[in-house]
Amino acid sequence: MIDAVVATGLIAEDEPLLAAALQRELARLWPELRIVAAVGDGSAALEQALALRPELLFLDIRMPGLSGLEAAETIAEEWPEGEPLPLIVFVTAYDRYAVQAFDRAAVDYLLKPVEPARLAQTCERVQAALRARAGTAGPAREAGAAASDETLERLRRLLAGAPARPRLEVIQAGDGQTIRLVPVAEVLYFEAADKYVRVVTATREHLIRLSLRELLPQLDDARFWQVHRGTVVRADAIDVVRRDEAGRLSLTLRGRPERLVVSRLHAPRFKAL
Numbered sequence: 001m002i003d004a005v006v007a008t009g010l011i012a013e014d015e016p017l018l019a020a021a022l023q024r025e026l027a028r029l030w031p032e033l034r035i036v037a038a039v040g041d042g043s044a045a046l047e048q049a050l051a052l053r054p055e056l057l058f059l060d061i062r063m064p065g066l067s068g069l070e071a072a073e074t075i076a077e078e079w080p081e082g083e084p085l086p087l088i089v090f091v092t093a094y095d096r097y098a099v100q101a102f103d104r105a106a107v108d109y110l111l112k113p114v115e116p117a118r119l120a121q122t123c124e125r126v127q128a129a130l131r132a133r134a135g136t137a138g139p140a141r142e143a144g145a146a147a148s149d150e151t152l153e154r155l156r157r158l159l160a161g162a163p164a165r166p167r168l169e170v171i172q173a174g175d176g177q178t179i180r181l182v183p184v185a186e187v188l189y190f191e192a193a194d195k196y197v198r199v200v201t202a203t204r205e206h207l208i209r210l211s212l213r214e215l216l217p218q219l220d221d222a223r224f225w226q227v228h229r230g231t232v233v234r235a236d237a238i239d240v241v242r243r244d245e246a247g248r249l250s251l252t253l254r255g256r257p258e259r260l261v262v263s264r265l266h267a268p269r270f271k272a273l
Contacts, residue, residue, distance in 0.1 A: 004032045005127040009056040011038040012045035012071065013091060014063045018112065022058065022091075025116055030123045042066025049075050054086055056126055058110075061092040068092075070213075073229050077263040081246060087129055089122055168218040171199055173206035182206060188237045188253045189260065190215060192230035202255035227251065228263045241270050 009026070013019035019038050026033055033056070037048040043065045049057060057075070059068035066074070072088055079085055093112045107129050108122045171182040182199055191198040192212040199206040212230060219232065226232045237253045241262070244250070249262035249270060262270065 004030060005130045006032045006034075007056055007127075007130055008034050008036050008052070008054040009058065010045065010049055010052065010054045010086075011035060011058045012040070012042065012063060012068065013038070013058070013060045014040045015060075016040070018114070022114055022119075025114065025119050026123070029116070029120050030127070033123075040064075042068060042071035045071045046074050046078075049086065050078055053080075053083070055084075055130065056089065057086045058089050058091055061090055061094065070229075073265065076265045077229055079264070081248075081264070084133060087126055089126065166218065167220055168215075171206070171208060173199060173208050175206070180206060184219070187234060188256055189231060189233040190224075191232075200256070225266075225269060227266045227269070228261055229265070231260055233260065 011019055011022055013022065019040070023035055023038060026035065036052045036054050039045050039048055041064045042059075045057070045059060045063075045068075046066060049071075057072070059072055061068040063071075068090060076085060087107045089107060090109045091112060091114065092109060108125050110118060110122060168184055171184060171187070173180045173182055182201065182204075186201045187199055188202060189200050190212060191200065193207065195209065195211065196207045197210050197212050197215055199208055212232065216226065216232065223235055224232050225235050233251070233253060237255070239252050239254045241249060241251045242259075248264075249267050250259045251262060252259055
C-alpha cells in the first residue's frame with residue numbers, strides 16, 4: 001500500500017455549501033491534505049495562493065471578480081521564480097463537451113455537484129503527480145522545474161482554447177466626438193487598462209471599451225503574441241528581447257521606447273531566441 005502524500009491545498013468556490021462539502025470529503029478521503037484557505041472569489045484565491053503557496057488549488061471556473069481561469073493565469077505569472085507551481089484542479093458545472101478542454105489543461109477537473117467516487121479518483125491522480133514531482137529520478141530542483149513547465153504548458157493550452165471569432169481588421173476608437181478607425185496592421189501592442197484596452201501604434205495611443213480577453217479571439221494569434229496577461233504585441237514589431245540576471249525577459253518594439261515585461265507563462269515562446 002502506498003502512503004498518502006502530505007500536502008497543502010486551497011479551495012476557491014463561491015457557493016459556501018459546495019465549498020464546505022468539498023472540504024469535508026477531502027478530509028475523509030485524504031486526511032494528510034491540509035486546506036490552508038477556503039475563499040469565495042477569484043481575487044481572494046489569488047491573494048491567498050500567493051501568500052500561503054499551497055501545493056494544490058481547487059478552482060471554481062465561475063466566480064465573482066476573477067474567474068478560476070483568470071486567477072490561475074495570474075497566479076502562474078506572479079508565482080515566485082524557482083518554486084514549483086501549484087497543481088490545479090478545476091471545478092466546473094460545464095457540460096461534458098466543454099470539460100474536454102479542462103481535461104487537457106489541468107491535473108484534473110471535477111463536475112458539480114462533486115461525487116465522492118470521482119473526488120477519490122482526483123485525490124489519487126493529484127497524489128501521483130505530487131509523488132512524481134518529488135521523485136528521485138533527478139535533482140529536486142530539476143523535478144520541480146519540469147513540473148512547473150508542464151503546469152504552464154497545460155494552462156497555456158487552456159487559455160489559447162477560446163473560440164475563434166471573425167478576425168478584426170479595423171478598430172473603431174472613440175476620440176471625443178469623433179471615431180478614429182485604426183487599422184489593426186498598424187497596432188504595435190495592446191495593453192489592458194482597467195475596463196479598457198490601450199491600443200498603441202508608433203505615433204498614437206487610443207482607448208477602447210473592451211477587455212483584453214474579449215479582444216484576443218479576434219486577433220490573429222500567429223501575428224499577435226500574448227507576452228503577459230495584460231499585454232499583446234505584434235510579433236513582427238519586436239526589436240529586441242532581453243534577459244536579466246534573474247532570467248526574466250523583457251522586450252522593446254520598433255518605434256516605441258518602453259520595455260514590455262514577458263511573464264513566465266509566455267516566456268517559453270522566446271526560448272529559441
